[in-house]
């Protein structure tokens with residue numbers, strides 16, 4: 001009997017065997033990574049995993065790792081690869097993984113100050129550091145979330161309550177943004193019960209940035225019509241083209257009309273660490289709430305977003321948590337508890353996956369890596385401008401480069417050609433690029449944000465693009 005109940009606690013020797021096997025696996029993954037493809041489209045797409053059902057009986061670690069390698073790590077996008085240049089690439093810092101290991105093995109309960117004062121202090125220290133990066137006050141509220149989507153939900157729910165948008169008002173409570181705002185904001189509005197708010201998509205300039213004059217006009221018109229404007233959502237780095245809306249001008253309009261000003265900096269926010277990025281983000285400090293994703297611009301593995309809300313009281317009003325069984329915890333309020341600023345109660349101790357790499361590498365290393373991404377984007381843009389046939393309609397503000405190939409022969413439909421081009425690049429797999437639409441133009445995107453992406457990766461991507469475009473032109477069948 002005892003033996004069965006104790007089986008969940010491996011002894012020292014058993015622990016080391018499994019740990020060593022996992023460490024060997026990771027070492028070999030990281031050593032091979034530069035030569036691994038960035039995208040693999042396997043026929044069964046990991047379905048082999050299901051042949052090993054969850055069962056009563058254990059399997060050895062080697063068998064578990066073999067399943068993981070073949071069915072999980074190989075198929076799909078290799079998001080640890082520097083060749084991942086699609087969507088918004090993530091990172092996967094090794095020390096962050098070790099931070100997760102520490103957090104999980106010690107299993108600190110980081111939701112409440114009373115139970116883990118040091119862990120909560122660490123998370124709040126990280127959030128204060130982020131607040132400092134974007135010019136927010138030290139006493140701003142903040143929460144480390146699983147990603148930008150939950151961070152956005154926290155921000156918009158707070159905005160709703162701070163602006164007193166009660167159910168009766170919702171059909172007339174107008175939201176202002178652009179067609180390039182991330183879809184997670186639309187989702188957050190719906191989850192927060194605000195799906196019936198009218199949304200005005202403000203026209204953008206030729207660089208896909210919100211036009212402040214048009215915003216101002218729309219608000220004035222809505223007010224004259226008896227509606228209740230309440231929220232402006234601006235982007236500091238759109239996913240499509242990496243554009244930054246004119247943050248200062250929009251802030252002035254938000255203030256003039258007393259609207260909540262939310263800035264989605266999930267992708268662009270950490271460029272505040274780079275000198276050339278910081279000046280572009282000027283005005284972000286005027287927002288009421290900001291979202292930024294450490295799993296993007298800080299190269300942390302997936303599962304790390306952050307929200308900052310300037311007025312701590314407003315954030316706490318929406319999210320505070322009380323229960324009789326929590327009465328011991330409520331007496332200690334030296335530091336704000338994550339549970340009071342988030343829909344979550346029990347949660348992963350996310351601070352450690354950020355703190356460890358920041359401490360072990362130092363912030364300067366992050367600054368340099370982010371400068372490099374901005375330089376690489378300018379480099380890719382300049383190269384594409386030189387290459388015959390390629391068209392680059394938007395100068396990159398951050399690290400997304402958008403382009404397409406315009407074939408010489410008129411018989412070739414440009415959109416159809418670029419659809420085939422992206423398929424060919426993805427099938428090749430040495431790098432992974434994605435696509436989007438700009439109005440009715442099918443565009444290719446190169447999003448440069450992995451800490452493992454350096455100039456040779458960009459050169460390789462450009463070579464592959466030219467090769468594939470040429471092949472398609474030679475073998476075109478409409």
Ligand SMILES: *Cc1c(COP(=O)(O)O)cnc(C)c1O
Nearest residue numbers: 088147148149182184239266267
């Ligand atoms: C990635 C992204 C989001 C959503 O964040 P998740 O971390 O994927 O939930 C929101 N806005 C922008 C601009 C993004 O790039």
